[in-house]
Amino acid sequence: MTELLTAAQMRAIEKAAIDAGEVTGLELMERAGQGVVDAIFEEWPALRRVGETHRAVVLCGPGNNGGDGFVVARLLKEAGWEVEVFLYGDPKKLPPDAKVNYERWGQTGVTIPLSEIRRSYYQGAGLVIDAFFGTGLARPLPLECSIPIRDAYINQDQPNGPRIVALDVPSGLCADSGFFLHDDDDGRNWIGCHLTVTFHQAKLGHYLERGLTLCARIIKADIGLPPIDRRWVRGKGFVPPLPVALLSSDEKQLAGLGNRLGKAKHKHHKYSHGHALILSGGVGKGGAARLAARGALRIGAGAVTLGAPPAALIENAAQLNAIMLTAFKDADSLTETLQDKRINALCLGPGLGLGAREKELIVAALDQRSPGLDPGPQTQAARRGPGSSPGLRPIVLDADVLTHLAQDDTLFGKLHAKCILTPHAGEFARLFPDFAEKLNAPATKGPAYSKVDATRDAAKRAGCVVLFKGPDTVIADPSGRCSINASVYERSAPWLATAGSGDVLAGFITGLLARGFQPMQAAETGAWLHTECALGFGPGLIAEDIPEELPKVFQKLGV
Ligand SMILES: NC(=O)C1=CN([C@@H]2O[C@H](COP(=O)(O)OP(=O)(O)OC[C@H]3O[C@@H](n4cnc5c(N)ncnc54)[C@H](O)[C@@H]3O)[C@@H](O)[C@H]2O)[C@@H](O)CC1
Numbered sequence: 176m177t178e179l180l181t182a183a184q185m186r187a188i189e190k191a192a193i194d195a196g197e198v199t200g201l202e203l204m205e206r207a208g209q210g211v212v213d214a215i216f217e218e219w220p221a222l223r224r225v226g227e228t229h230r231a232v233v234l235c236g237p238g239n240n241g242g243d244g245f246v247v248a249r250l251l252k253e254a255g256w257e258v259e260v261f262l263y264g265d266p267k268k269l270p271p272d273a274k275v276n277y278e279r280w281g282q283t284g285v286t287i288p289l290s291e292i293r294r295s296y297y298q299g300a301g302l303v304i305d306a307f308f309g310t311g312l313a314r315p316l317p318l319e320c321s322i323p324i325r326d327a328y329i330n331q332d333q334p335n336g337p338r339i340v341a342l343d344v345p346s347g348l349c350a351d352s353g354f355f356l357h358d359d360d361d362g363r364n365w366i367g368c369h370l371t372v373t374f375h376q377a378k379l380g381h382y383l384e385r386g387l388t389l390c391a392r393i394i395k396a397d398i399g400l401p402p403i404d405r406r407w408v409r410g411k412g413f414v415p416p417l418p419v420a421l422l423s424s425d426e427k428q429l430a431g432l433g434n435r436l437g438k439a440k441h442k443h444h445k446y447s448h449g450h451a452l453i454l455s456g457g458v459g460k461g462g463a464a465r466l467a468a469r470g471a472l473r474i475g476a477g478a479v480t481l482g483a484p485p486a487a488l489i490e491n492a493a494q495l496n497a498i499m500l501t502a503f504k505d506a507d508s509l510t511e512t513l514q515d516k517r518i519n520a521l522c523l524g525p526g527l528g529l530g531a532r533e534k535e536l537i538v539a540a541l542d543q544r545s546p547g548l549d550p551g552p553q554t555q556a557a558r559r560g561p562g563s564s565p566g567l568r569p570i571v572l573d574a575d576v577l578t579h580l581a582q583d584d585t586l587f588g589k590l591h592a593k594c595i596l597t598p599h600a601g602e603f604a605r606l607f608p609d610f611a612e613k614l615n616a617p618a619t620k621g622p623a624y625s626k627v628d629a630t631r632d633a634a635k636r637a638g639c640v641v642l643f644k645g646p647d648t649v650i651a652d653p654s655g656r657c658s659i660n661a662s663v664y665e666r667s668a669p670w671l672a673t674a675g676s677g678d679v680l681a682g683f684i685t686g687l688l689a690r691g692f693q694p695m696q697a698a699e700t701g702a703w704l705h706t707e708c709a710l711g712f713g714p715g716l717i718a719e720d721i722p723e724e725l726p727k728v729f730q731k732l733g734v
């Protein structure tokens with residue numbers, strides 16, 4: 176699985192390798208520069224054409240990102256390019272490796288102070304290299320730097336306008352949070368690029384917030400550093416936060432998921448695939464719960480029952496076939512139904528309603544204990560894992576339930592390790608106003624408080640898994656384990672933002688819980704499959720289409 180790093184984690188990996196004598200900082204910088212040039216030629220083969228004049232403008236900053244820029248300048252020049260290099264800052268103050276590369280570049284070319292840059296420099300330039308700031312950005316991007324990048328970006332519309340390549344991160348973007356650091360709101364600092372080449376591993380900021388649009392496309396250059404885990408064991412005195420997993424479509428991940436999802440297919444009767452109970456709202460309000468129920472059934476729960484108020488039974492009966500139906504007059508009847516130990520996963524929230532009856536249903540669901548509960552088709556190991564509290568049913572809490580929880584601390588206090596909260600940004604802000612306020616405050620200093628920080632904080636406070644929705648869906652558990660299901664780049668599916676799509680997601684997760692997935696695993700897998708369904712269907716998708724796309728996704732996974 177791909178892991179996303181913070182700037183501090185990246186520095187620690189680099190330092191551990193250097194301290195162990197495996198590599199020098201200079202070698203890493205050389206490999207980074209070479210990786211950028213290779214990525215450029217692979218992305219735009221025409222730029223490699225011999226016999227044509229190619230020109231590049233390289234914009235260097237005062238740290239090691241600038242150092243990488245000097246390496247790129249030298250390598251392009253060696254490849255026959257005309258190269259102009261501009262430096263923001265005092266060359267005497269460059270850090271040691273960057274200074275060596277500044278001097279090496281100086282043997283073949285000149286470095287011009289950034290203050291002398293003019294728009295005319297971009298004319299006829301095929302490439303602009305943004306090497307102002309990388310993971311060391313600590314403050315808003317200076318205007319002296321943002322203006323030249325913006326000017327290059329404006330020039331890209333000209334015939335043969337330059338391609339802008341950002342080294343590590345587009346300058347100004349906080350590598351930890353994906354926020355563009357700024358101290359004003361008038362948009363002067365707006366920048367962009369056509370390609371981001373990052374080193375060793377992608378950073379969190381590439382997959383969060385504005386990183387999703389600013390980075391354009393990400394290529395990872397291998398600079399020969401070892402993977403993260405070995406470093407943590409060896410790194411002395413550095414206690415890293417857990418790395419964040421990126422849920423992607425790489426082969427390893429596909430194989431793992433296919434394996435996990437396929438496990439239950441040899442079970443012999445429907446209840447050995449679990450039984451999910453989804454609670455619905457009143458008359459005319461059942462659509463959301465029906466979408467969730469359809470999702471739970473398609474994802475493989477052996478049986479799904481929709482629980483509706485008596486008056487809404489006929490409406491639901493007219494629309495459901497494979498999904499069973501039962502009536503709940505009040506919380507007592509829910510408690511009674513929950514005596515059925517085969518019901519091993521619940522979903523409350525989609526279209527449920529905000530009244531007193533619904534609140535009592537939530538209390539009954541959260542309070543229920545069932546010592547002989549059928550744990551579903553999970554392994555012994557999974558049973559002992561986090562969230563495996565015996566006798567408690569896993570519950571997905573979405574939509575209206577999140578509003579109830581935000582309004583009532585006692586209710587919030589009933590959350591337990593087998594709950595999963597699935598808020599979108601508005602619901603998150605109601606449930607965790609302090610974390611949302613920190614998240615939404617202007618990001619002026621790096622590393623800025625991120626959606627990952629906010630979701631981890633929320634999971635810790637709630638004592639359960641929190642899945643914070645969006646194109647960058649962040650999922651965390653109270654131990655700090657965290658992953659991002661990003662619907663961007665090659666997994667971009669903006670058509671997933673359609674009414675009812677979140678209800679289907681809640682159903683997917685509930686179905687996986689019924690199948691015996693642990694809460695974190697169910698949330699991750701559900702979110703991942705949700706995006707895969709949207710990618711498979713394509714534009715024009717409506718919520719009803721999402722569950723219907725699952726069989727094709729399963730087929731692709733070999734399930
Ligand atoms: N960590 C690694 O393993 C590697 C890092 N490399 C490069 O090194 C970069 C990190 O280098 P640095 O840590 O030197 O960081 P940067 O090059 O991103 O910049 C840090 C410097 O800029 C100053 N600064 C920060 N924000 C500023 C602002 N808004 N205005 C003015 N000055 C500001 C800092 O005080 C510091 O001097 C990476 O992004 C990558 O490009 C590569 O050479 C390869 C290996």
Ligand SMILES: Nc1ncnc2c1ncn2[C@@H]1O[C@H](COP(=O)(O)OP(=O)(O)O)[C@@H](O)[C@H]1O
Pocket residue numbers: 599644645646648662668669670671672673674675676677678679680705
């Ligand atoms: N731009 C986007 N790209 C991909 N997925 C998105 C985007 N915006 C939202 N989503 C996803 O769409 C779903 C919307 O859920 P939600 O906000 O609860 O809507 P609803 O209440 O209408 O079901 C979530 O799974 C969210 O992650």
Ligand SMILES: [K+]
Pocket residue numbers: 240305306307308309341342343344345346
């Ligand atoms: K940069």
